[in-house]
Amino acid sequence: MAVVLEVEGLKKKYGSLEALKGISFKVEEGEIFGLIGPNGAGKTTTLRIIATLLTPSDGKVTFLGFDLKKHPEKFREKISYLPEEAGAYRNMKGIDYLNFMAKFYAKDEAEVREFVERAKRICGLGERLKDKVGTYSKGMTRKLLLARALMTKPALAILDEPTSGLDVINSLEVREMIKGFTREGVSVLLSSHNMLEVEFLSDRVALIDRGEILDSGTPQGLKEKYQASNLEIVFRSAVQ
Amino acid sequence: MKNFSHLLIKEIKELVNKQLVISLVFMLFIFNFIGNVTKSEIKKAMAKQKIAVLDLDKSEISKNIIGALNMANFIIEEKSGEKEQVVKELRSSGLDLLVVIPAGFGQEVSNFRPGEVETYSYLKGISMTGSRKSEIVKALLQTTNEFLSNEYLKKKLPDLDPKLLKAPIKSREFVVVRDRMAEGSTSAVIGSLYAQSFILPVILMMIIMYSSQMVITAIAMEKQNKTLETLLTVPISRTAVVMAKMLAAGIVGLLSAAIYMYGFRNAFSFNTGDIAKAMSGVAPILKQLGLTITTQGYALFGISLFLTILVALSLATILGVLAEDYRTAQSLTVPLVFLVLVPYFVSLFADINTMSLPAKILVLAIPFSHPFFAVQNIMFGHLNMLWLGIVYNFLFVVVMLYWTTKIFSTDRVLTMKLKWGKRKVVL
Incomplete structure (x- = not known):
């Protein structure tokens, strides 16, 4: 499998606070790679750096052969980022929001229509897309945003806590949406403190705590290595 | 450039929202309301005003003053009777300005002694109309003073122009800005x-x-x-x-x-x-x-x-x-x-x-x-x-x-x- 994203010795400091202490990992084409760890472990900082929102203090990030520091614009062209607490423009209708976002990525109007049609299928919001985003529930907004992130078929979708704040039914639907999309060749880098969710979704995972990657591998491989029944126990063992 | 104009349109749409439109329309409505009230007050102030005059003198001069008040866009309502009674009556009437010409006014003025004219303004609120009335009466009395003093000077010094006597200096004003000058x-x-x-x-x-x-x-x-x-x-x-x-x-x-x-x-x-x-x-x-x-x-x-x-x-x-x-x-x-x-x-x-x-x-x-x-x-x-x-x-x-x-x-x-x-x- 070809490597889509390579992170080497990534560090991030906020003044004296070292949020990332030199983490390294790779994401391969078509796989779902999960970063799991507690709140404040450095997951969001890692994703924000790859999404070009934050600048690294040290280390190297390469995406499809492009260096982050030299070509952030190449990252933005091919990456879709879904922040944990993302929102959409409340005064826009759902369909207008999708159109607005699609235009940044599409070459022409035909491609805009193609992206929006795909988003409609992904989110499954149907007629509600004609309503203003301000009238949506949290679950509906999240589905809209996830559809926005995946509609352009990005080379890498970065999803920060994709089911954050959603109820059980909505969480299940969102997980199915993510899983289904990688079948079309999209790589996904996701983070969650819900280790069971990551175990269900990810092909490979990295355990991150206090800015360091403790271990990484397939969920099954890690469970075997730590003789654990699930990733939560794996994480506890790795921390100890 | 395509993405820039796309984003610019979105930004404008976001800013021109319902709240902004409503606040601007409301503001126009308020300004329109203020404008109408102000214009109506100005109209009232500029219209012919009704005032009361109590002429206790009944001389030629007092009649001239009343005539001048008529000329000055006032509708005169002549009153008669005791001054105190008239002053009291007007408190409850729609009129809010009274000019009293006391008895002997004409005599005093004719003898070149200062004559007194009393004005009573009834304040019923703060409006342009009220203040304008008293200002006009003041201006009118000033004109009357000017007229009487000119008459006085003409009698005493018939060969001289009273205006020249009162203002012997004629001034010419020039304004200078940098190297330019104009009168x-x-x-x-x-x-x-x-x-x-x-x-x-x-x-x-x-x-x-x-x-x-x-x-x-x-x-x-x-x-x-x-x-x-x-x-x-x-x-x-x-x-x-x-x-x-x-x-x-x-x-x-x-x-x-x-x-x-x-x-x-x-x-x-x-x-x-x-x-x-x-x-x-x-x-x-x-x-x-x-x-x-x-x-x-x-x-x-x-x-x-x-x-x-x-x-x-x-x-x-x-x-x-x-x-x-x-x-x-x-x-x-x-x-x-x-x-x-x-x-x-x-x-x-x-x-x-x-x-x-x-x-x-x-x-x-x-x-x-x-x-x-x-x-x-x-x-x-x-x-x-x-x-x-x-x-x-x-x-x-x-x-x-x-x-x-x-x-x-x-x-x-x-x-x-x-x-x-x-x-x-x-x-």
Whole structure:
């Protein structure tokens, strides 16, 4: 499998606070790679750096052969980022929001229509897309945003806590949406403190705590290595 | 460019929302209401007023005074009886001005002794109509005094012109501006210039304040709605994001200010016709003195205004980044408002050129000051001052735009916060 994203010795400091202490990992084409760890472990900082929102203090990030520091614009062209607490423009209708976002990525109007049609299928919001985003529930907004992130078929979708704040039914639907999309060749880098969710979704995972990657591998491989029944126990063992 | 115009349209649509439209319509309605009330009060004040006159003298002179009151747009209701009784009666009547000519008034005046006329104004509230009546009566009595004193002088010194006796000095007024001179009244020239330019500071203040508020709100709303992070990861340069927000705020701010000014003009009956009318007599003097604005002057004023709007927008953009939500954004406009109010009041009530050097430096250090004084500088030939202002604002804009785009290109766009509780800016 070809490597889509390579992170080497990534560090991030906020003044004296070292949020990332030199983490390294790779994401391969078509796989779902999960970063799991507690709140404040450095997951969001890692994703924000790859999404070009934050600048690294040290280390190297390469995406499809492009260096982050030299070509952030190449990252933005091919990456879709879904922040944990993302929102959409409340005064826009759902369909207008999708159109607005699609235009940044599409070459022409035909491609805009193609992206929006795909988003409609992904989110499954149907007629509600004609309503203003301000009238949506949290679950509906999240589905809209996830559809926005995946509609352009990005080379890498970065999803920060994709089911954050959603109820059980909505969480299940969102997980199915993510899983289904990688079948079309999209790589996904996701983070969650819900280790069971990551175990269900990810092909490979990295355990991150206090800015360091403790271990990484397939969920099954890690469970075997730590003789654990699930990733939560794996994480506890790795921390100890 | 495609993405920029796409983002610009979205920004304009976001700013021109229901709340803005409703507030502008409401403001127009309020201005219209104020205008109608004011106009109706003025109409009432200008219409023929009914006043009461109690002539206890019944002399030729007192009749002349009543005749003069008739000529002065008053409807006279003559009263008779005791003065105290008439004064008491009028308290409950619709009339609110009484002129009493006491008995013996004509006799006194004929004997060249001062005669007394009493006026009673019944205040039933604060309105233009009430104050105007007493002012007119005062003017009327002054005219009567003038008439009686002229008659007195004519009798005593029949060979001399009473006007010459009372004003032996004839003055000719000249106004000098730089190397030009014209005969005319200084107060008329200043009055005319003031009439032309008094509205300008209001317009400038509105443009700067509206534009700043728009951009601060635009950024704060992105933060509050959690859309900024997503926007910053789409394939469009950060400079384009900043510029689109600033341009949209500038356009909507200008539009809002224009609507505000339209309402303001209607409310206070300000129109170019009034100015043209007021200027018609003074215009040749202004032209002779070079106190007119040439095309080049307008161009320089335009440059000064444009740069100031850019300063306001870039400053507001940075303040918008500091705001975490819409509410904080509103409070952050306060320092900008104060910065605009300083030159606004100075331009209305003081002359920047005669201020002390430290005060002058302090005022001119505020970039918003320069367009407020630009027209004056153009007309009075202080072009060095004008150019200095333009260069200062240009440098200010360059620095601010560099800093703004720098903030948007780094982590600071997400990490800069103003914590009101701790009064601390977190970088």
